[in-house]
Amino acid sequence: MLAGYSLGMLTLTQRLGLRLPIVLAPMAGGISTPELVAAVSTAGGLGSLGAAYLTPAQITEAGAAVRRLTQGAFALNLFAPHPTVATTGSEVERAAAELAPFHASLGLQPPELTAQANPDFGLQLEAVLEVCPAVLSFTFGRLEAQHLEALRSRGILTVGTATGLEEARQLEADGVEAIVVQGGAAGGHRGGWSEDELADTLSLTRAAAQSIRIPVIAAGGLMTAADVRAVLDAGASLAQCGTAFLRATEAGTSAPYWAALAAAKTGDTVLTRAFSGRTARGLRNAVTEGVQQPLPYPFQNALTRSMRAAGAKAGRADVLSLWAGEGVAHGLAGTAAEILESLWN
Numbered sequence: 001m002l003a004g005y006s007l008g009m010l011t012l013t014q015r016l017g018l019r020l021p022i023v024l025a026p027m028a029g030g031i032s033t034p035e036l037v038a039a040v041s042t043a044g045g046l047g048s049l050g051a052a053y054l055t056p057a058q059i060t061e062a063g064a065a066v067r068r069l070t071q072g073a074f075a076l077n078l079f080a081p082h083p084t085v086a087t088t089g090s091e092v093e094r095a096a097a098e099l100a101p102f103h104a105s106l107g108l109q110p111p112e113l114t115a116q117a118n119p120d121f122g123l124q125l126e127a128v129l130e131v132c133p134a135v136l137s138f139t140f141g142r143l144e145a146q147h148l149e150a151l152r153s154r155g156i157l158t159v160g161t162a163t164g165l166e167e168a169r170q171l172e173a174d175g176v177e178a179i180v181v182q183g184g185a186a187g188g189h190r191g192g193w194s195e196d197e198l199a200d201t202l203s204l205t206r207a208a209a210q211s212i213r214i215p216v217i218a219a220g221g222l223m224t225a226a227d228v229r230a231v232l233d234a235g236a237s238l239a240q241c242g243t244a245f246l247r248a249t250e251a252g253t254s255a256p257y258w259a260a261l262a263a264a265k266t267g268d269t270v271l272t273r274a275f276s277g278r279t280a281r282g283l284r285n286a287v288t289e290g291v292q293q294p295l296p297y298p299f300q301n302a303l304t305r306s307m308r309a310a311g312a313k314a315g316r317a318d319v320l321s322l323w324a325g326e327g328v329a330h331g332l333a334g335t336a337a338e339i340l341e342s343l344w345n
């Protein structure tokens with residue numbers, strides 16, 4: 001079934017014991033539940049759990065939950081440590097003022113920025129080492145040599161994320177074992193840390209497969225079997241799909257988010273910093289249109305947290321981060337196994 005594709009693909013699929021060369025993208029924030037991850041892994045793809053917002057104890061628990069549900073290989077995913085940009089009091093006031101009407105509409109007090117700490121990456125990584133998944137993928141940057149070595153020495157495959165060729169080359173030079181190349185159509189946060197070319201997924205995949213020697217995993221706008229086949233033909237070892245799984249039965253997608261996805265049409269996504277302070281692609285709504293001066297990540301993320309939580313409970317898609325890729329209109333509802341099969345046959 002897999003004959004005719006690159007040696008890289010055979011190596012990666014064989015090493016991970018996959019039946020299909022398809023990765024469920026990690027989706028932090030509760031979308032990639034242990035049930036979704038396990039369902040994809042059991043059905044022959046590689047399930048990935050977005051663990052970036054989890055505490056070390058929650059990572060241990062989520063890893064154990066996946067293990068209880070599947071014998072298949074799975075990935076955990078973290079945000080690489082990244083420097084925090086300082087922010088001033090007047091910037092905070094402006095950002096809070098922009099969000100205040102949305103808060104008021106939900107019966108919430110205006111947002112206040114309390115002390116914000118990025119999660120402790122070192123402790124998250126310790127939990128990952130303890131869980132010992134087949135793969136640790138990461139995004140937003142590079143890992144220190146000692147961290148890569150700790151993962152490798154336990155047989156955990158390391159996968160970095162690049163949005164352009166220069167980042168891909170840097171990750172390869174760091175000794176990472178495979179690279180997700182993320183095209184501009186991708187849903188969710190832009191995964192790069194330097195240039196962001198918003199590249200065409202197919203062109204970036206082809207260029208990366210030609211210029212780096214480690215396996216390339218293509219991501220961004222892959223919604224159909226034809227999309228998957230095209231990136232494999234362009235030299236990718238695996239295809240990583242996020243938006244395609246957002247309406248899987250096992251996903252943690254909230255009811256208003258689900259309804260917005262079901263109604264979405266081509267052209268409905270925008271790049272926005274309104275929710276987190278980092279550029280991400282999602283469905284256009286009142287917040288992406290109304291917020292002009294967000295704080296840098298992670299401050300804006302903290303400032304919008306209570307609004308997003310209250311919005312999900314109140315069924316209000318207008319105040320939620322509705323991450324989705326440009327292919328959203330081609331998304332299907334069904335079990336993860338059904339969606340996975342639709343991406344192959």
Ligand SMILES: Cc1cc2nc3c(=O)[nH]c(=O)nc-3n(C[C@H](O)[C@H](O)[C@H](O)COP(=O)(O)O)c2cc1C
Nearest residue numbers: 025027028050139186187188220221242243323325
């Ligand atoms: C809801 C959502 C959450 C995401 N969260 C993460 C994440 O935590 N870590 C990560 O590496 N990528 C994350 N991504 C990006 C995916 O890894 C991938 O690049 C993207 O889904 C591919 O494009 P597609 O959505 O068009 O399939 C997320 C994407 C979505 C849609």
